Amino acid sequence: MNRTRREVLAGTSGVFLAAGGGIGLARAAGVAALPAKLTPLPLTALRLRPSDFANAVALNHRYLLALSPDRLLHNFRKYAGMEPKAPIYGGWESDTIAGHTLGHYLTALVLTWQQTDDAEMRRRADYIVAELAAAQAKRGTGYVGALGRKQPDGTIVDGEAIFGEIMRGEIKSGGFDLNGSWSPLYTVHKLFAGLLDVHVGWGNPQALQVTLGLASYFERVFAALDDDRMQQVLGCEYGGLNESFAELYARTRDPRWMVVAKRLYDNRVLDPLKAGEDKLANFHANTQVPKLIGLARIHELTGDGGDAAAARFFWERVTQHHSYVIGGNADREYFAAPDSIALHITDQTCEHCNTYNMLKLTRHLFAWKPDASLFDFYERAHLNHVMAAQDPKTGGFTYMTPLMSGAVRQFAQPDREEFWCCVGSGMESHAKHGEAAFWEGEGTFLVNLYVPAEVTWKAQGARLVLDGSYPIGGTATLTVAALAKPGRFAIALRVPGWAKGRAVVTVNGKPAGAMFDKGYAIVARAWKPGDALAITLPMEPRLEATPGDDSVVAVLHGPLVLAGDLGAASDPWDGADPAMVGQDLLAGFRAEAEPAVYATQGVVRPGDLRFVPFYRQADRRSAVYFKRFGENAWKAEQATYFAEQARLKDVQARAVDVMHLGEMQPERDHDLRTGGASYPVAYRGRQGRDARSGGWFDFRLKTREGPLVLQATYWGGERSRAFDILVDDVKIATQHLEESDRPGKFFDVEYPLPEALTKGKQSIRVRFVPKDRDTAGPVFGVVLFTARTSG
Structure with missing residues (x-):
């Protein structure tokens, strides 16, 4: 496990008691509360069992094998004066942002090796690191990169020259352009992160040496800038480069890297967050999230309370006031005003990179102060957005996950070579579906995500198997398959907040006498092989209002967002956005034989719909959000409503x-x-x-x-x-x-x-x-x- 990356400061602890369902409220004798400090089990400690998650990892594995390291290395060699070994990829890899994909690819190789033990993943990563080391040595400056710079005539050349200009104070910085290069420090961050992951994955020393050379190069670049010019440079997207320098400090304990990490601080965005002010509207969303991940990492290494407060405040504002029901955020890549989601249900919602990064931030916050509500968000975004962002047939990835009724998901298919940013974060996300599912601390084993898996818990000499129908059905069972020796320890199962305390927890089919703390059912006992700890959760449909507008609702089944099925993506759809009409809308939902599928009767206009899990709608058109009306209000509204819908559809069709x-x-x-x-x-x-x-x-x-x-x-x-x-x-x-x-x-x-x-x-x-x-x-x-x- 990446202990250095995950080391955290312990948080304070409180008590949360879940009521209902006949579960006792008092602490069982001798049962401790949830530990104040927990660490995630590494991916190497688990193997996924058959499920949609395992299918996604296997498909992504094949996708990674289909990519050519030498094609991704093309510009790294070319710009170092070395002959490329293969032609360059198209799409973004043929633009000035070239090289960002290789960083993601390195991380995905490490994660897949950890989850599958495929030696080819490790061989490829080591090969790429060796190639980068050779290109770095050929340049002789410490720099190595593939990013380009566009000339006035449109040709693209080696982008390293922009850093010399920046050092001389020649800075032309915008949101995504820095001296003619597309978000160059963002691209540098992806390479940093990939190299650090290879280093920690199996201790590759060459990866650390390449990183140190790259870090020294940019240390010199930033040292040449006064604070005003540094802020000018940071006006262009720089990813989580502050996190990378902080992580390099954690690996080496060389204080110079923390100095750089702290200088990578965008005053305009981060100062209001430290002051507890939500000024996110009209900021590019994914440009900001990595900055807060970086502050979280700096806090873990320095104890800076201001950095921690900013990260927590940002997470709370984004998840509670700027996020869609599937857990994603942003419309056309930008935050809008808080609690205005109902005004931004478009065909350009929920960039995948945003959620990829929000889940990273969530893991940091949980390690500081464990609380189930953090993983309620994590589970929602993981199930409904990340799982929806992969084409289950081809392994391609979405950039946006559209929530506008009738919109079609557009996947970057492997043979089209788009290489968007979300292709990079997609190949990482689907390499690590077991990450953060299981945690340990102070003799307690904790289940945060009900991902079917076989887990080796070294601390207790235990082999545990998690299976069940969840999240389609309501039950998950953790079986103690083997124990080095029988012993007493605690197992904690997350009880989602939407369950409203109605979880039923049993051991071997009998009431478990669980104690509840901070959203977890904790069972402490002398366990023996064959013991089965089960949790059953209520899975009836429910409505969830949109923050800021309770007249717009979505439908959920447990943790799953349900979508009204509007037909095949290949078929045209020109209908009006469906609405819901009635006083008791849920009374119109009838469960079908297939789990987590419902049919409506009389509550949807213009006609009834079949509701299915949204993430499984890859090749279907969906309706996720519904304007709701009482019968009288609908009669007054429907003429205007359908006329406007018809106008918009008419323009769209033409x-x-x-x-x-x-x-x-x-x-x-x-x-x-x-x-x-x-x-x-x-x-x-x-x-x-x-x-x-x-x-x-x-x-x-x-x-x-x-x-x-x-x-x-x-x-x-x-x-x-x-x-x-x-x-x-x-x-x-x-x-x-x-x-x-x-x-x-x-x-x-x-x-x-x-x-x-x-x-x-x-x-x-x-x-x-x-x-x-x-x-x-x-x-x-x-x-x-x-x-x-x-x-």
Whole structure:
């Protein structure tokens, strides 16, 4: 087990008593409370038993084997002046962010080796480390990397030169661009993390030496910057590089690495969190989560209470006020205002990387102060988001997990070589489904996740087997398969908060006399081989309101989010978003023969639906969130409701191309260009872009034959401004925005295009140009769609 990485400061302990179900409230004689300090059992201590989790690990294992280390190493060798051994991969690996995937791949190899004992995983990781060491030696500076830098002509060259410029104070930093490179320190962090994981995985000393060389290089870079310039650099996404330097300090105890770790501190984001202020709205979500993981690690090594407070506060705000029902967060990668989830149920919700990182942060907080509520979140996100992010047929991964009714999950398929960030975090997440499931401390064995597995608990000389129907059914059973010698010890089972204290805990079929503490049923006794400790939980359906708007609900079955099945992803869907109508909605749910599946009767409009576990809907269209109405309210609302639904569906059905302005990937995909002062903006939870006097922005949209309409979205109530809209340098409109234009609402303006502008073209370039001393926009999205034909 990675003891260095997991060492923690002990937290304080309190008592939680679960009532109901005939379970005793008093402590059983001689039973201790949950230990104040627990550590997770390593992946090497367990083997998964047949389940959806084991299937996911096996599929991911095959995916890792299919990847070519030499293709991932292409730029590392090329930029070091060495001949690449294989062609470069496409997608993001052919962009300036190249190299981030290799870091994820190293970690995934280590995790898979730990969970499967496949020697090929270890061989590949050692081979990659040796190749990195050779490239590092060839460069001779300590630096090794594959990240690129885009030239004015669009060609990509070795990105190392940007760090020399930064040291000289030549800094052009934005949210995702630093001196022409896409989030370079984020990419550096992924390599750091992968190398450190190889080092700890089986003690590979070369991995540590490469890391030390890389660390010394960036120590010099950061030492050249005063605090203001350092903050300027940190305005560009830097991943969890602070965590990596803190971890290097933990491995070496060299204080210089902690100095660097503490300097990697973004004042703008982290100071409010330390002060207990939620100012997350309009920040890119996954840029922030790793910063808090880094603070958590620094706290564990230094005892800094401010760092711990910021991490705890951030976790509480994100999980309770910024997260969707599946545990994921962010719309189109950004946080919105707290408790505004109901306004952001779109086709771009829940970036997988965010949840991957939130689960990391959760493990840190639990180790400080064990409490079942932390793993209530962990379980929810793990089951409903992480498990939903893998295509169970191909092993591909989602970037977003859309929660808009009827949306389809888009998977990065292995043969398409996209290599998004979420492909990297995906290959890690599905290599470690046993991680954090089982913990130990002070003679207690603790089950946090009911992942079927065979576990070796060395401290007690025990072999334990966890099986059961959970989470589809309500029972999980932990059997003592073998004991080196009979003995008295405690086993703690997490009782989820949604169970409302109605857990039934038995030993060998009889009441266990469990004591409850901090959300755990604790049974202490003299155990012997063959003893079976079982927990049974209530699994009826329940409704959960959306934070900030109890008129929007989701349906759950135990820990599982249920989805209304809207049909195959391959079939078109143009129906209205389903709603729920009635006073007792759950009375309309009927269990089917298949576990965790329900059919509705009379409570869903426009028609009844079959509800199934959301994570199993990889190739289906789903409805997760439902507006709920009483019968009278529905009669008054339905005409307006369906009319608006029809309008939105009509535009969607006729859309030729859509541009989400202000968002990193769509702007790249549509070849966004800017001149002068043009900036991404965020307002009322939506991303956009403007251009100030003397500036402009344009982008490319796909087109097709026939009459087309360009639609732009603006915010009502803007101060007076005027700007021109051009298509292929031909002005099609001058738009005036006034304070009286639909204040307090986003609104759309349509611009019919002369057919001569699009005839015979595959694409057009749309440009927004402000009038002199004025501003264009902000524009919160552009859609090109076919004009409605008469008849």
